[in-house]
Amino acid sequence: MKIYIKNMVCIRCKMVVKEELAALGIEHTIIELGEVNIATPFTAELHERLKERLAKFGLELMDDKKSVLIQRIKNVIVEMVHYADEPLVVNFSVYLSEKLNHDYTYMANLFSEVQGTTIEKFIIAHKIERVKELLVYNELNLTEIAYLMHYSSVAHLSAQFKKVTGLTPSYFKQMKDKRRNMLEDM
Known part of the structure; x- marks a missing residue:
């Protein structure tokens, strides 16, 4: 049986779900983002108990x-x-x-x-959040980030970044560096 879980969007969420399933003795075959294939008969009681346990982590069963x-x-x-x-x-x-x-x-x-919102705007918002992460990590330059995120060019990435955040990627990165320098001076 397949169950669906809202807000399960990262690897840590998958680990939490796996632990909660184990705590309840619910056997599973596959855990993917947002869904789990369970092998144990899923009674109404188990459904409620899992629902309560997942809620503590901001996750919820969907019907x-x-x-x-x-x-x-x-x-x-x-x-x-x-x-x-x-x-x-x-x-x-x-x-x-x-x-x-x-x-x-x-x-x-x-x-x-x-x-x-549209699917396209949702995708763009997530791409920009990912670009922000990559800028903060400071391991890749903007050209490498544009390539990694499948933008046609650095100019396209920069334009979309500015449209969403109001900042250029370079300015965003400078802000992060300034904040770090200020913290080091304390």
Whole structure:
């Protein structure tokens, strides 16, 4: 049986879910972002107990089919932006449709209706957050970050970054460096 978990968007979340399943004696076969295949019969009592335990970590079990689909869309985007090394070889709309077995137009309309933003804007927001992380880590230059994040050019990345944050990537990085210098002077 497959169960869906809202807000399960990182590796740490997967570890928490794994620990909580083990604590309740619920056997599982696969844990992915936002979903778990369980082997143990999932009674109403187990459902409630797991729901209570996950809530302590900001995670929640989902039952509504539309909410489940929205969360699955988010998880695919998070996985793609934060964990995928290879660029997509097909358009994202095709990739998402094939991955989730739904018509892209339906998913895009549902996502916009429920989330109040488009899938594209959600992707851009996550990409910019990832770029911020990479700038803070200071291990890659802007050209390498643009390549890693599958931007067509540094100019495209910079323009999108400024549109979302109001800052250029260079200025963002300077702010971080200034803050670090100020802390070191204390």
